[in-house]
Amino acid sequence: MTERLATGPGAIYWHVANKGELLAAATDAVVAAALAVEPAESPDSPPQDRIRAVALGLFDAIDEHPWVAAQLSASSWQATAPRILESIGRQVRALGVPEGSWFTVTSVLVQYILGAAGQNAANARALAPGADRGEYLGAVSRAWAELDPDDYSFTRTVADQMREHDDRAEFLAGITLVLAGITAVHPTGRIDS
């Protein structure tokens, strides 16, 4: 248990069945809070912007609480999943995606958001608490640059880009890419429904 309570260990088990249930409740609270920030985004701004806002909110929440990512993928279609699905799905609907593709398109967005956010959070915690991000990226970049040119021509080439990358910017670029893909595959453009 991360959070230290001022009680004996047994007290918790009066309220929840096990640690998983506790984490699920905590996850739901974190996600609900992250999604609640979104309505601040004006309700008539384009769906793309609202998706970006929701995505960034989740990204930051998971960055602050890395265990949320593991918890969310551990028991997905559970209580918390509909919250996220609904929040993103409404914008997918507003985007004019045909109804038959709502689930698929929304799932892709949610999977990208949670996947990217989770990997980002894991990476953030990977560096020893004291370590400096710049130095860490520098070390990895140097390691990449020294890989065998025959087997790793691509990785060697992007070593510099990886050293200079900004996590949030990369994440938003990913959202933009997926949104562009949605528009390309479902080119209705207009909001009909």
Add this chain to the structure above:
Amino acid sequence: MTERLATGPGAIYWHVANKGELLAAATDAVVAAALAVEPAESPDSPPQDRIRAVALGLFDAIDEHPWVAAQLSASSWQATAPRILESIGRQVRALGVPEGSWFTVTSVLVQYILGAAGQNAANARALAPGADRGEYLGAVSRAWAELDPDDYSFTRTVADQMREHDDRAEFLAGITLVLAGITAVHPTGRIDS
């Protein structure tokens, strides 16, 4: 430790420093094997198809070894990461994406692949070993259909789609979407390099 060895527990610690190192080695082996299958895909088939093949290989490998997902996001830019990055990145390069975007575009693909595969694997293991997938999806679908119409209009609408969805097909649809996004954002179309 999942795998039971015919040795005392201490024996392992002569070879590895800790459990993490062991899992990292196992992960590297699983990923290497999954990526090795890909060259079977004819080397002059379009990059999109080769990306799909690599992605599906990883998807299936993670489905078979769910702990690989957790391990991969736990220590990402580590030894195994360059393998995946290289495999996908070469196709991104072949796609004609401008060099300045190689890292971003490849990262998005890899994050989607690992994120989606990880969530899929977690879901697969979520059902009690005996339970039937169809019944499980049915139960979740029913729960969604009974959510408050005011708060969950979207989720209620896609309850049926979620019950009928096929995991691998959804995954491939996601890859297609991301590939479409790449082409839309980087419309060079031709293979120059």
Add this chain to the structure above:
DNA sequence: ACCTGAACACCGTTCAAGT
């Protein structure tokens, strides 16, 4: 050089006893 197996620390969980 490599393995054994008892021992330790840690943590999730239980439960009889308290209020």
Add this chain to the structure above:
DNA sequence: ACCTGAACACCGTTCAAGT
């Protein structure tokens, strides 16, 4: 109804002793 705290099971890790 809710909390306490000792106890248990489990698992990652260590280490002195063996070959």
